Amino acid sequence: MRPFVYEQPADISAAVATASRFTTNDDQPTRANAQFIAGGTNLADYMKLGVAEPNRLLDLNRLKESGLRQIRVTDDGIRFGALVRMGEAADHRDVTERYPVIADSLRLAASGQIRNMASLAGNILQRTRCEYFRETSWQCNKRVPGSGCAAMEGVNRQHAVLGASDACIATYHGDFAQALIALDAVVHAEGSRGARKMPFAKLHRQPGDTPHIETDLVADEIITAIEVPAIPWARRSLYLKIRDRESYAFALASAAVALDLDGETVREARIALGGVATVPWRASAAEQSLQGKKLDEASAEAAADAAFAQARPRQHNAFKIELGKRTLVRALLETRDMKV
Amino acid sequence: MDAAAPRPKENMGEPLPRVDARLKVTGQAHYPADLPTANIAYGALATSSIAKGKVAKLRLDEARAVPGLLDIVTYGDMDKVDKPKFGNSGATSIGPLHDRTIFHDGQIVALAVAETFEAAEEAARLIRAEYEEEKPTATFDSPGTATIPAAGKSPLFKEDVKAGDFDAAYADAAVKIDQRYSTPTQHHNPIELFSTTAYWEGDQLIVHEPSQNVTGWKVELARQLRIDPAKVRIVSPFIGGAFGSKGPMTPRTAIVAVAAKRLGRPVRCVTSRMQAFGTQTYRAETRHRIRIGAGKDGRITAFAHEGWEVTSRPDAYVVGGTSATGRMYDYGSVLTHVSLVQADRNTPGYMRSPPETPYVYALENAMDEMAVALGMDPVEFRRINEPKAEPIGKKPFSSRSLIQCYDQAAEAFGWADRDPKVGAMRDGDWLVGIGCATAIYPTAVAPCAARVRLTVDGDVRLQCGSHEIGTGVRTVAGQMASERLGVSIEKISVEIGDSSLPPAPVSGGSISTASVCSAVLMACDAIRTKLYAAATAEGGPLAGSHNEEFELAGGKILAKSGASAKVGDVLKAMQVGAIEEYAEFAPKGATPEALKKLYAGTPEFHGGEQDEDSVKYAFGAEFVEVRINRYTREIRVPRIVGAFAAGRIMNTRTARSQLMGGMIWGIGQALHEATEVDRRYARYVNRDLQDYLVPVNADIKDLQVILVPEVDHAVNPAGVKGLGELGNVGTAAAVASAVYHATGRRIRDLPIRIEQLLV
């Protein structure tokens, strides 16, 4: 590990000011000299592995703005401060009651220890776990632009079937993000160019030709909050995560589902898919295919087919298409059958 | 009594808590890399990123510029020491710094030594190798493999066992199967990382390293360094998981010793989790073809087991599980053949039940298929083929309680309630399956020395160069002394894990409890003899009662007549402060050189299939229930029961722990564990615990271990069969059997994963 400077800015504007002093607007946040750190469960890991090499860490944990650590429920929805820990949000009563899909997505992620450390903003910005990305002796376009992609023809059981490009097929592994994208969440950020908010769906970028560009953020921008609109029928929602073992594993396939039902007929469906795509993945075609339909096994299967119509398998991950579909079918039927 | 401490049945010792439990759970146990060492410098390895070729050039300038860097040990710096040897004490014959040839992925190219761990790591990372790269051969089916017969390549695997005329019997069999099975690459991944700390006091070398074989390492390291073994000391008081990985010494040890010498300072090198995949041993992938023929009555008439195992180019590591599978049942005729497949890989090595895990998996999966082909209950099928003598040499089993194990496990599991029809058992959206399999492990024992001292105050000091790899040897050795000397366990201190102690064999092959306890028993009995002689001598406290049988209990000698004498008083009468005995135990059938070999670190193993009078094995039966979701097909194991018989059980708590750990590992082998090899580059891909999956707590629900009483005096004086490697044998086959029962899909390639059940 290389030596680095560690700082604890006192408030958001100080953090932004320091960040903008040591970065430029062209810097990718994950490649910049100065980077923010929250729980450190992702960044410190990648620094040890030589994947991330900031020479200045700006620790956000001492920022004095208390909203960063609060979960607030208003008429408009629910607002999560960026530094709220995963574990706290997962257990919060308003979350478990009003947005079960969010609570599930957090509860089924990582381990108890990590959930107690990791922040919500850090969680949504977590970087891929692609084995070839994590180990610096491999070719990887995301880590070293233009160097090639060792996963493409390598061991790619974990990799994405949706949203992949010829440059990169790395999966976005986070769970929470699937609930957020399904519920039309909004991200608040503050940087040297001011404060802004953007739809959560705009935060992550598909790899395309530039897999090293992972998000829409610039290097001095801090995520301050995540807002989820009030959706009364989101009480009928869940997150189903399928994995190789019962706990402490990333999804092979997952589905975040929320349903507005009129009897058994779908008024509105929200669907996002995890473990199968390069970015948090809203399955709009599947949502549309269900609208106005009676939700049964057949319509659920049709929706699943629609969700994976564009899927492109590689050598070891073809099963994710079938698994992803079945995961969605099961999630839809289980959501339908929820007692709310 | 709680489940962790089962009530002892016949021929079982008390479930004493581990004597080192408190140290371990309070963080006071010093593992080798924790041992306080003054003025230490840190080492970090630089390893190759190719699997085959040559290091044309090593650029060290960037590494040298790292502040705090002290030294770099690399090519040329090991010329005055000898290359490692492959064998029981040596993991590989590859001397990575003796030669610029790269034999495998992750081969050591240099050791950077610095003032801090961080600086050493950074320097190691900045060592830039330029290669002359060649196309490597990764594994089975890769171009460039060489296949050779295994028989005779290892002293432990002399021949391919056979009996009768397999071809004729198979041709005539009414019911037969011919199937292929495979097991993946696996790495031990003990939680304690691999490490070496070395320092010199004058010409004396001290090494702190987690080791299952301190005596063997002392001798092998001295050979490499061209010094007298008396000048080398290996210290390894606690080991945080070994499973065979810390049995043979790897080339790192000598490199760190050389670094410490050059620097004149202690050097500690802890390898990273990732580096361990290439610098340590592992279980290589295996393939199997099994043919079984039987009559309609279910009696097997023909059994053939062919195995293929990957090994490195330079070293012929043999697994060779056919010597156990070939003797498992009453087959009629047996044909076996094992081949080694050489590839550009690091040398594999021992990993918990090395031969039995893959080979018995294949056999038991095939037995289950055969039971299906016969339309027979799988337990009944095994009962019908229970042998009177083993089929190869027709020798009797010293004891064999397999059927008792099946009966007790079946009863506890509720096997009788199973609906044998495939897919018949359901619970809502979950398909339920139930399966079973046999566990077997050879019972061996090796020479061992121990020193026991009993003081006038009734304190006992027990010294033996064995190893605490988590099995609880400190506790059971102390328990043996406690039983024989009538002293409570609190009064006994046990010193192990140091090559300056009386030598013990490698802690492998499940021989430790039997070997160590036999030596401790001998030493204690010698003390008893002296005590009795003194007590009954003229003027002694029990003078005149020398024809009596004595007991030692509560610090007293008790005569049958009711007379008694305090042990302390006997010692006082002898005018000594302590009695100390040094015992050298050699098993029955040991060669005249057996003890010499013990001191040389190359102990003979006896037992298993090798003895003249009988074959010696421990057995068990495991039953599992699986649940598989109807849509998404994830596989869970809510319930597992294992019943095991292993001669005298020294301590039911530590025995249960071992067996439980084995069964959990077995579930991992069935469903989780596999090292992925990138076939293009012959490199390991999932080199950390994020992607190398093992079961977590949530995967293990209802687990029951049944200890089946068994008495066997033929195995060794302690009457103990090893059980450290018994629990994980067969488990994966039981899971495969249950998956078949639930789904009708026979999975023959481990691990069993979702994708195999989706199609």
Ligand SMILES: Cc1cc2nc3c(=O)[nH]c(=O)nc-3n(C[C@H](O)[C@H](O)[C@H](O)COP(=O)(O)OP(=O)(O)OC[C@H]3O[C@@H](n4cnc5c(N)ncnc54)[C@H](O)[C@@H]3O)c2cc1C
């Ligand atoms: C073993 C293991 C298993 C895991 N399993 C799962 C799982 O099953 N599901 C799952 O979803 N996740 C899983 N994770 C990932 C884990 O959830 C993330 O590591 C964690 O959420 C990251 O949060 P953090 O606060 O520690 O982020 P950090 O490591 O501190 O930061 C991560 C990134 O976010 C940036 N960042 C952090 N906060 C801000 C901010 N406010 N504004 C701008 N940038 C910011 C950092 O610069 C960095 O690039 C696992 C992690 C581990 C180590």
Ligand code: SF4
């Ligand atoms: S998939 Fe993406 S992250 Fe993985 S090696 Fe290829 S480019 Fe790198």
